[in-house]
Amino acid sequence: MKKIAKSQLSKMLSMLSAEAKLYVPVASDGVVNFAPWQEDVEVDLTTINVFVPPKKFFFPQTEAVLRYDISDELEIEDFACKAGDKTILFGVRPCDVSSFAMMDKVYLGDPVDIAYRQRRENTTVIAMGCKSPDETCFCTSFDLEPGKAPGADVLATDTGEEIVLSAQTTKGEELLTQLNGLIQEATSGDENKVKDAQEQAKEGYTTSVNVQGVMEKLDGMFEDFYWDRLHKRCIACGTCTFVCPTCHCFDMQEYSTGSRGERIRCWDSCMYSDFTLMGHGHNPRPTQKERVRQRFMHKLNYFPHQHGDYACVGCGRCVRKCPVNLDILEVIQEIGGAAGGM
Amino acid sequence: MSVNLESHEPLIVAFCCNWCSYAGADLAGTSRMSYPTNVRIVRVPCSSRVNPSFIIRAFQRGADGVLIAGCHPGDCHYHSGNYYTRRRFTVLKRMLEYMGIEPERFQVRWISGSEGAKFAGVMNEITQEIKALGPNRKLRDVR
Amino acid sequence: MKRIGVFICWCGSNIAATVDIDKTIAAAKQMPGVVFADHNKYTCSELGQDMVKNAIKEHQLDRVVIGACSPRMHENTFRKTVEAAGLNPYYMEIANIREQCSWVHKDKETATGKAISLVRTAVAKAARNEALFSTEMPIERRALVIGGGIAGIQAALDIAETGFEVDLLEKEPSIGGRMAQLDKTFPTLDCSACILTPKMVDVAQHEKIRLITYSEVEKVEGYVGNFTVTIRNKARSVDMEKCTGCGDCMNKCPQKVSSEFEMGLAERRAIYTPFPQAVPNKPAIDRATCRWFTQEKCRVCEKICPTGAIDYDQVDEFITQRYGAIVVATGFDTHKLDKYGEYAYGKHPDVITSLEMERLFNASGPTGGKLLRPSNGKPPKNVAFIQCVGSRDKAKGNPYCAKICCMYTAKHAILLNEKVPGSKSFVFYIDVRTPGKDYEEFYNRAYEQHNATYIKGNVSKVFPDGDQLVVRSVDALSGALVELVVDMVVLATSVDARSDAKDLAQKLSITTNAHKFFNEAHPKLRPVETQTAGIFLAGVCQGPKDIPETVAQASAAAVKVASLLSKESLKSNPTIAEVDQKRCSGDMSCMAVCPYGAISEKIIEERRGRETVTRKIAEVNTALCQGCGACTVACRPGAINLKGFTNEQILAEVDAICL
Amino acid sequence: MKITTEKINSNLVRDVEEVSGQKVSACFQCGKCTGGCPVVWAMDIFPHQVLRYAQMGLIDELLHSKTLWICASCQTCDSRCPREVDIPKVIEALRLIIMREKGGNYLHPNDLPARVRENAPQQGLVSAFRKYAK
């Protein structure tokens, strides 16, 4: 376990950025996003939810998959194997770290998404344990520990004047080794401080839901009138899906210029009418009801059936951002019937 | 895409109404008035057929300039088409400028079927102006 | 995938000298969908066209791109070529590599580059060309002429002479219109009635003309070749079948009313014909003034009528008739002078309008043709004529020139001098405008031979002085103030559009300008047509004009009608707008910008969930749409598209250009 | 300066027309005469205005004008007039009206040198009396 004084943080980041592309949370025009680190940026260590979740580093909103040219002979340039420059993410919150594991189940399961894997392998994640929750945080409902981030390569914990860094993987150890000379060995006192901070982090949650049995209950609810009522408020924007750290649907688009062209993969949202629109004009999800149902069924029923976990990490972004306040908290509460303290 | 500024030859898409400006372009041809090769004409029945989306699309695909040419006000073959053109593209042009797009990149002109010389003149003028600006990078797709 | 054939024309050396044909062909062969590319010295020649036809068959081409001269030159030629080879004519697209490439560029390399780009653009468009078909619409071979003045009379006669049925609609009890009110006509000074009344009689007697007087247009539906018009036949209270036109009723009717025809200078009865030579010469009861209708007593006419033709119980009747074409000839109103207090009109009886002057000159007018001052019945010696009253006046009148006043005032000056020996006229003018055959000479006569003095200056005030009138102005040419003492003042009143012109325009789906004159389709090249196919204009309803021009326009309109009705059916232009029902929200933005009134609402049924619901969408009338495409941009969801210039085609062209 | 019915209708206008043999009313004030007049710079009333004044009966103003005596009758105006008005003749008529009036001399015969008095034509003498001041 290592530590570094907060005053030295920018030195550390500077060192890291020499080795790889380094992204840190930065506020710009009042919106916090991961942005390339530069000497003069101010790292935002307090905001819990960055606006666009860090899944974008493995699963970019838009990426070229291949480019072709048939004007002479067929030439195909495949971008998948080129994906993944060496990257370091600093300050990923535990909920988002845990979302990576869910994305992995999709993109590293059979068949493996090569570009995703390359990026995942080439990226070192430095998580930042949370100190206290936002009012919309409900990660504890999914048994996440807000002070811990098991999936991260390095866990950083804010202990006040210092940040304690503990490597959790070999990648993480290598990274900390690079920083030898700048960072110091943590003392047992620091270790205690970390433990305290982690315990402290669990306090103060005002939002929680009981997810017990929600998946099972949903098994029989595909045709339930619940959806008829629920969807009415939805205005079919894609905000929830785009700010969700676990939403992972994409669309393939072709930009053809006759003899040359590019195939692009970009995020798609099941909230959109053209999401399931077929070539001949039929849409198996003709109204917003089916689309809303799909989103929640996917998160709370299909995904856990397939992969064992709910596809929600309780980050609360959708709760905060949905313009009509239609969110997963409400659905879990109403389906499960047993809401926690509020 | 790397573009050499010195040798950059701008690409200009011109939407010309069939009855006036396209005829004006033809007249420039029959009168052998030369102008740069940078201009490509899309023939439309009336300038009111030009959708703002077409203009943005041209810029996205790499056009360095876009021109809409129609009949002079009062001379529209369809009576009122160019009046709508005037309203629509007055506001669109000003919005593009507001968002930081150079005013020369998007222009609207009235060129009648008898104004071959004006057509050639406008082509010369616009090509020069846009050449001076260099390639359009602001609205172009990064592909 | 389409099978596109590309044919590059040399046009002799016109194209080949500047564009590398081989290189263009080689490039074309690489373009998506192109399966065949070749060249020809002159593609428009029979040989060249045969080559295209043969290639279509041999290579099973389904789209054709011809790189040649402007489509404005040979589009039709090549459409016929591909049609002859069994393809839809609209499968062909032209790349204009002559007028817009080889003729305007000199450097062969860059010109070839551009030619290739133009061909690629045409290929991209052609790949999205769809088969388009004209539709045939039968024509109702009958015309309606609205307005029975000289314009309507002339149009009706001319149409009838070509053998088609015509209905002539007039809102007054008699046809004749404004021209019937005039005394003499410039520049020949022939008597207006003498040249008009024979035409009125011709109309009444023509077997192809049906005269519908005392009637107005109620509703117009349909489109070119197929209008359905509902006409309101106002209750005349006189049975036209029984009435012989003896006139006894008019003599005995006790209710005297100011005569509209005589401009209020004389009286008529409540049962009346507007003037003695009326056609039809059968009276109508003016229910607004008739004693029976206003006070429920009298019925004198009924007692007097020898044939029992009076029918107080008549009601308005509605005639519904189909027409192939409509001529609008509704004429004009004279300008109201309520804003011109400075001229003392209405305050002094010797200040009159020019149309009142016509009646004072007229032999059948209130003074029996003697020019006498309304105030004292004596002939006037000095008369002031004030031009541009209500014309060329942005502030409180019409900004435009009424066009006829200069000439009729010259006529008045001449007539005055002829009628009252030794009399003198003073004409106050801003400009004198005499463009017309023999018009300048006529004007010259007025001041050279007929004692007219023209004073350049607008009159600022007219006021009485004893039994005379003082007219105050300036002579702008000499700079001298003018103060004349005259016996009469004649105001050259401006010409207004009919006050109800907007209503009629709405019924007909035609437009008016800011002054309510009906708009022609093109100010120079289509002055008789309206933007609505099948509706034509004649006379002052389109804009101020004199009798010769009115008659010329009426005859022109008649030819337009005849050429339309001479066809059995109409072939529609297939490059017109089309609505995609699924995308249409029915907000009708398209309708607002359509210059032809070609878009209307339509109710459709569709399934929503478990129910069948109805909703409104836009519908394009294929006969009215001219294919401008203004609607396609007004339509935000892109639900209305223009065939032949679709969104898909234009976007593909843009993409191909920017390659 | 004021135009009135009496002035326009006055006999003086008819006199001018009668004496000159020209139709004053024919002039439509195009201004071509004035534009081409070589001595217009010295005139107080321009040639086209002369005609306008005559049309409007402003004869009195004309009779007091220097123009009548400046005009050299070079006929430039006349040769160009689109309305076939012989302007010098009109001006001459105005001069004649002045000359035919009794009195109103600027010059007394006695003021003339004897040599001139004896040799000059009679009409020239009369016109000199009306034209020149001492």
Place this chain on the structure above:
Amino acid sequence: MKECSEKMRKVASDALQKQEVTAVLGWRKKDFWWQSPVAFIESVDDVDQLVWDPFTVFNPVKYLLEDYDCHDKVGIFVKGCDSRGINRLIQDKRLDRDRVVVYGVPCEGKADADKIRASFASKKIKKVTIDGDSLIIDVDGKEERVAAEEYLLDKCLTCRYPNPVVSDKLIWEEVPVRKGVNEARFARIDNMEKKELEERFSYWSRQMDRCIRCFACRNTCPACNCRVCIFDQAEPRWLGKANDMGDTLNYHIIRAFHVAGRCFECGECERICPAGIPLQELNRKLIKDLDEFFGEYEAGLDPEDNPPLGTYRGEDPAGFDES
């Protein structure tokens, strides 16, 4: 505030009981203090859900579109801004006036949850209510009283129509229009217009760079009421799905153009934008230009007239070289 909610409940329950309407749209309270989503009241039993509180911002009129509701007769509570949305839908022929009963609720402005959060950072807020011109904030178990004016949404501070422009029944008294709103209307635009071209571009590209293309701005906007939006169409594909600057600018330019002359300045697009893009500024730029060139026009006031891009005058000036 309580009385207001009570009044709304009374109106709704009367209307439902008398069967004047079969559903009522208003607002209700959800779990968090800042959540007051739209309520769909279909039975008298549910009218107690209706509330009027500092967060009843969301414009409910879009729910009148057929995609959302099949009720034949709907009652709807509308604030000033919302009411112009009613006219918007009627003018666009997307709403039959006879289908709705409009209950006008004059509005003094709504609170901005972000401003409140910023003031009480890291404190637990439980409830926010309004009392006269103060907000009462239940924070960390204590009640704090603050001036409401300080915490209003920016769009409310420049609101020119706080009172409904269309209503069948005004539920309470009209409120005065805030001072200086007309001057404030185009202040941001005037400011931006003064900047250099490149500065303007860098400002807008920075804003647009944050766009995630969620379409929340479009989907909230009552002027964006097409059945099938042009941006959702695959053939032709008007808007690429790739989230790059070209397509993002394409989206924002065309979106703004499509509401040009139709936007009635409710400001919801900007308020709900998760990325905080100043969309209202683009809309207002177009309004400013339309007013300047083609005569002043106020959208959403008269459902019968024709918006400025649907008409013309021959003597219109142009924003380009007409020689």
